[in-house]
Amino acid sequence: MKNKNPGLALFTFLVYVFLLGPLVIIAVTSFEPGTVLKFPPTGFSLRWYKNIFEVDMFMSTFKTSILVSLLGNLIAILLGIPAAYALNRASFKGKETLNALFLSPLLIPGIVLGFTLLKYVVITFHIPVYAALLIGHTVIMLPFIIRVIGSSLAGFDFAIEEAALSLGSSRLSTFFKVVLPNIKSGIIASVLLAFLESFNNVDISLFMTGPGVSTLPIQMLTYVENYFDPTIAAISVLLMLITAGFMFLIERLLGLTYFTKQ
Amino acid sequence: MKKRYLYLLLAPGFLFLTLFMIIPLLLTVGSTVFRDGGFSIGIYTQFFKDAYFLDILGTTLLVSVMTTLLCIFIGFPVAYYLSKQPPRRKGIMLALAIFPLLTSSVVRSFSWMIILGKNGLVNNLLTSFGLVKEPISILYTPTAMIIGLVHLFLPLILITLVGVMESIDHDLVQAAQSLGASKLTAFRKIIFPLSIPGLIVGSILVFVGSLTAYTTPALLGGKKRVVATFLYQNAITLNDWQAASAIATIMMIITFIVIGLMNKAAAKFKPKE
Amino acid sequence: MDLLQLDNISVAYDQQYILKDFNLSIEKGHLISLLGPSGCGKTTTLRLIAGFLEATDGKFSFGGQDYTRVPINKRNFGFVFQSYALFPHMSVFDNIAFGLRQRKVKEDEIKKRVMNMLDVVSLSGFEKRFPQALSGGQRQRVAIARALVIEPDLLLFDEPLSNLDANLRVNMRVEIRRIQQELGITTVYVSHDQEECFSISDRVAVMNKGIIEQLDKPSVIFQYPKSEFVARFIGFNNFIDFQQREDEGAFHNLRSGDYQFHAAKVPGMPVSMKGAIRPDDIIAGTLQEIQPGDNVLTGKVKVSTYLGRSYQYVVVTPLGEFTVNKEMQQPYLSGQEIRLLFPSEKLVLVE
Numbered sequence: 001m002k003n004k005n006p007g008l009a010l011f012t013f014l015v016y017v018f019l020l021g022p023l024v025i026i027a028v029t030s031f032e033p034g035t036v037l038k039f040p041p042t043g044f045s046l047r048w049y050k051n052i053f054e055v056d057m058f059m060s061t062f063k064t065s066i067l068v069s070l071l072g073n074l075i076a077i078l079l080g081i082p083a084a085y086a087l088n089r090a091s092f093k094g095k096e097t098l099n100a101l102f103l104s105p106l107l108i109p110g111i112v113l114g115f116t117l118l119k120y121v122v123i124t125f126h127i128p129v130y131a132a133l134l135i136g137h138t139v140i141m142l143p144f145i146i147r148v149i150g151s152s153l154a155g156f157d158f159a160i161e162e163a164a165l166s167l168g169s170s171r172l173s174t175f176f177k178v179v180l181p182n183i184k185s186g187i188i189a190s191v192l193l194a195f196l197e198s199f200n201n202v203d204i205s206l207f208m209t210g211p212g213v214s215t216l217p218i219q220m221l222t223y224v225e226n227y228f229d230p231t232i233a234a235i236s237v238l239l240m241l242i243t244a245g246f247m248f249l250i251e252r253l254l255g256l257t258y259f260t261k262q
Numbered sequence: 263m264k265k266r267y268l269y270l271l272l273a274p275g276f277l278f279l280t281l282f283m284i285i286p287l288l289l290t291v292g293s294t295v296f297r298d299g300g301f302s303i304g305i306y307t308q309f310f311k312d313a314y315f316l317d318i319l320g321t322t323l324l325v326s327v328m329t330t331l332l333c334i335f336i337g338f339p340v341a342y343y344l345s346k347q348p349p350r351r352k353g354i355m356l357a358l359a360i361f362p363l364l365t366s367s368v369v370r371s372f373s374w375m376i377i378l379g380k381n382g383l384v385n386n387l388l389t390s391f392g393l394v395k396e397p398i399s400i401l402y403t404p405t406a407m408i409i410g411l412v413h414l415f416l417p418l419i420l421i422t423l424v425g426v427m428e429s430i431d432h433d434l435v436q437a438a439q440s441l442g443a444s445k446l447t448a449f450r451k452i453i454f455p456l457s458i459p460g461l462i463v464g465s466i467l468v469f470v471g472s473l474t475a476y477t478t479p480a481l482l483g484g485k486k487r488v489v490a491t492f493l494y495q496n497a498i499t500l501n502d503w504q505a506a507s508a509i510a511t512i513m514m515i516i517t518f519i520v521i522g523l524m525n526k527a528a529a530k531f532k533p534k535e
Numbered sequence: 536m537d538l539l540q541l542d543n544i545s546v547a548y549d550q551q552y553i554l555k556d557f558n559l560s561i562e563k564g565h566l567i568s569l570l571g572p573s574g575c576g577k578t579t580t581l582r583l584i585a586g587f588l589e590a591t592d593g594k595f596s597f598g599g600q601d602y603t604r605v606p607i608n609k610r611n612f613g614f615v616f617q618s619y620a621l622f623p624h625m626s627v628f629d630n631i632a633f634g635l636r637q638r639k640v641k642e643d644e645i646k647k648r649v650m651n652m653l654d655v656v657s658l659s660g661f662e663k664r665f666p667q668a669l670s671g672g673q674r675q676r677v678a679i680a681r682a683l684v685i686e687p688d689l690l691l692f693d694e695p696l697s698n699l700d701a702n703l704r705v706n707m708r709v710e711i712r713r714i715q716q717e718l719g720i721t722t723v724y725v726s727h728d729q730e731e732c733f734s735i736s737d738r739v740a741v742m743n744k745g746i747i748e749q750l751d752k753p754s755v756i757f758q759y760p761k762s763e764f765v766a767r768f769i770g771f772n773n774f775i776d777f778q779q780r781e782d783e784g785a786f787h788n789l790r791s792g793d794y795q796f797h798a799a800k801v802p803g804m805p806v807s808m809k810g811a812i813r814p815d816d817i818i819a820g821t822l823q824e825i826q827p828g829d830n831v832l833t834g835k836v837k838v839s840t841y842l843g844r845s846y847q848y849v850v851v852t853p854l855g856e857f858t859v860n861k862e863m864q865q866p867y868l869s870g871q872e873i874r875l876l877f878p879s880e881k882l883v884l885v886e
Contacts, residue, residue, distance in 0.1 A: 005343075012343045015336055016355075019362055019416065022373035025383065029376060037376055039383050079278055082271035090268050098272065101279060108287070109474030109517055111490045112510040115497050116286035119507070124289075135282050142275065171267075200366040202477045206494060217477075220368045224375070224481060233376075236369040243364045251357065433620035436587055439607040440614040441634030441685060451633075455624050531624070 023240060030233035037230050048234040058235065060212075061219040064133075068215065069198040072137035073191055079138070080145030081187070085179070087146070088153035102146045105139050110203025113139065118207040129210035136204040141194035148193060148254070152186025153179075185253040192246050192253075287514070294508045305508045315492075319512075322488040325404055325479075326472035329411040333419045333468045334461065336412070341423035342453070356424065363417040371481040374410045375401060378482070402484025410478040415471050419464035426460025427453065455531070462528040469524075470517050489513055538563040538721050539584070539689065544593035546579055553579045554745045557593070561738075566715050566722040568732035571742035572768070577725045578693060580742075584723060585614050585691050598688065608637075610689075613682030617694040619674045621666040627653075627677050628662035634685035652680040655714060672703045679714065690715065690722040696731065708735050729769055733757060741765045759804050760811065762886045771811040771885075772858045775877075780808060786879065791854055795829045798882040805886045814847065816881035817859040819867075825874035830882070832857075832875045836867045850875060 029037050033045035052058050087099055114136060122132045164174040205215040224232055294305055309315050344355055362370060377383045378401040385397040400406050430453060438448040476490040489509060497506035537560040546554040554576050561567050569577035582588050586607035595603045622630050628649055635645045653659050656676040666674055675695060682690060696704045712735040715722050726732050732739050733753040740750040749761045760766035779790035789796040798810060825831060834852030845862040850873065857875060867873055
């Protein structure tokens with residue numbers, strides 16, 4: 001049964017132009033040799049790519065972003081894996097509520113979360129900004145970890161675990177030797193997704209900047225508000241390359257169907 | 263599993279979220295109504311009498327509603343088209359839709375600054391074709407915000423809808439056709455109603471996302487404020503913690519009301535037991 | 536007069552033929568089954584008749600008219616899906632009423648006909664339920680009612696019982712046959728279960744690799760398979776290759792090696808050099824019980840298994856291994872010498 005509908009196909013094509021066109025335009029303008037962004041560019045030059053590595057602010061905030069995302073990811077994994085396991089393995093009263101709590105950082109406006117963290121964690125409890133930044137990023141990564149690993153665990157046959165227990169393995173070693181290897185791809189994918197979420201985050205980081213502390217997206221935001229040269233376009237291209245690489249890995253690990261499932 | 267182990271596994275995450283999310287949120291909400299040893303909702307009555315705030319709230323709601331509607335009207339047909347494609351092509355097209363979703367919102371909003379600015383692509387095209395004499399202002403208007411937000415959230419509704427449409431058994435469409443329904447009728451009576459719960463879920467994501475988005479309005483909205491940028495301004499620029507707390511509370515309440523209402527609507531459309 | 540006719544139909548996907556030069560005609564009022572292993576083309580044939588897919592080549596006529604290019608929704612055929620395909624967002628009533636609403640039937644007429652149909656499938660009182668709240672058998676009956684209520688010119692079943700458990704399957708097939716006969720509606724039924732097909736059909740078409748190997752009454756196919764494929768499919772596990780044949784009177788006189796066989800002539804059946812027989816039809820006996828002669832082989836028991844009512848033996852003879860069933864108290868021992876008698880009226884020639 002062929003479903004030929006040229007009107008719909010054209011519409012879809014236009015929507016894809018709308019979705020991807022801007023990203024292509026950014027990529028093209030990043031090679032502009034002049035000091036002002038133009039489309040189409042007036043020539044070809046890599047000077048703005050060089051500029052990224054020469055501007056200290058970009059390099060230092062990039063390091064902060066990476067560090068916060070990695071550390072936050074580690075903490076989120078340590079908190080998230082046991083919780084995801086408990087939520088999928090056992091049935092108990094209040095399970096639904098707890099599950100909702102763990103996923104709630106996805107629903108609470110990021111900007112509200114950022115503000116309350118600043119107000120009560122940084123100012124009231126005098127926790128250093130850097131630590132608060134890490135805490136905030138951990139909070140928003142946690143639901144990604146719980147959700148992706150949770151769906152991996154939901155597809156895991158716990159009879160296998162019971163088999164290992166019946167063969168004399170302890171609970172802890174069963175978890176590491178039998179459960180973990182089977183949800184490995186879910187864990188890696190959740191780490192990648194959480195990393196992207198944290199690395200691109202603006203809403204929380206916005207409030208967690210202080211002397212010497214800022215993340216790359218915030219630095220970019222400040223830069224864009226003041227300058228309109230192609231440096232940001234060049235950074236964007238590098239970020240898109242990283243994103244594409246991550247996406248490729250996630251696709252390999254989970255398949256794209258992960259994104260269409262709810 | 264023994265209860266003791268269960269608590270041991272859940273406790274760290276639970277404590278972390280309680281300490282760093284629940285308590286700060288509750289304290290924030292509390293601080294707006296418990297002041298000087300008494301209970302008062304005065305700050306809210308003040309807000310809802312203030313024309314400036316009402317204007318901001320109005321802009322925010324207008325932008326969010328428009329964004330959601332556009333996402334629905336654009337997303338639905340495209341999702342239907344995608345769901346009909348052979349697996350390989352569908353996979354590639356989905357990947358192309360997901361890519362922008364995982365790309366930084368700063369990057370994506372910035373791209374629209376290049377396109378919509380006074381010397382941007384759109385104005386260059388318009389002037390070179392002689393359609394306008396002077397560059398028109400699109401950037402720094404609510405229209406620019408809407409374009410940027412649709413660009414930001416369209417993939418979200420697309421993948422949600424493709425997921426729902428794929429899960430509709432193709433036999434259902436064939437059954438309808440064998441009973442005399444045309445392709446259009448089968449779409450109207452089978453695919454559309456069965457997609458509504460997914461459409462609602464997608465709309466929640468888009469609406470709440472637009473309502474609370476910061477980056478896009480900050481970059482594309484210029485002086486035009488929305489609630490999120492207003493919150494930031496009050497907290498950081500003006501250092502008015504009271505006002506910022508109240509705005510945060512209002513945002514949360516609107517978010518929860520929207521989610522609650524939409525979930526109710528979604529439940530209504532779900533097949534009954 | 537045939538109601539339905541497929542002439543030299545071909546269906547191909549990616550250059551690969553699923554059906555090639557396929558022919559089938561069906562008499563009005565009959566229930567015909569398409570039976571065969573998966574991949575034999577039976578479902579393709581059914582979906583082609585329904586209009587879900589188009590023939591690459593050939594002609595499909597129905598009631599004397601060319602239906603080859605008539606779209607699905609204009610055919611007025613009822614289709615019952617293996618998955619039932621009930622609309623999950625509609626009540627039982629709305630599901631059944633769907634086809635009538637497409638036909639712009641008045642609401643009070645719809646109500647009358649839906650209620651009547653619910654009565655036919657014994658589901659009165661279920662009209663307000665939703666499909667999720669029904670059992671498998673109930674869903675199946677709603678699916679049948681939905682297909683029947685439009686008073687279709689043809690009713691099509693695609694493995695309708697394969698998702699039900701064994702007891703329900705038997706009940707439902709009696710039900711389907713009853714409704715089909717009561718309404719006198721021409722029906723095409725697809726299944727891979729031979730018992731199911733044989734029990735409800737006027738005619739059974741055994742299919743293999745896109746062609747019909749045999750189209751006959753169930754009782755005829757059961758006794759007289761025409762080809763080796765059909766024979767194997769319906770349980771003729773034993774075959775003998777002959778080197779010589781003479782046709783004399785009411786018998787074919789056959790020879791394989793030093794052994795002489797006779798097989799009864801059956802009009803309309805193929806004449807060949809290959810004989811087939813069911814394990815149930817071979818008579819086994821001790822050397823004392825059966826004397827050597829024509830249609831008799833001597834052999835040794837190789838494997839013995841217990842089937843409940845009978846024992847099954849694999850017996851090695853000079854003409855190869857044969858499988859035979861026998862009801863008895865004391866089974867033969869492994870290695871014991873026994874004789875096998877092949878009754879001439881049970882030994883059939885196949886192509």
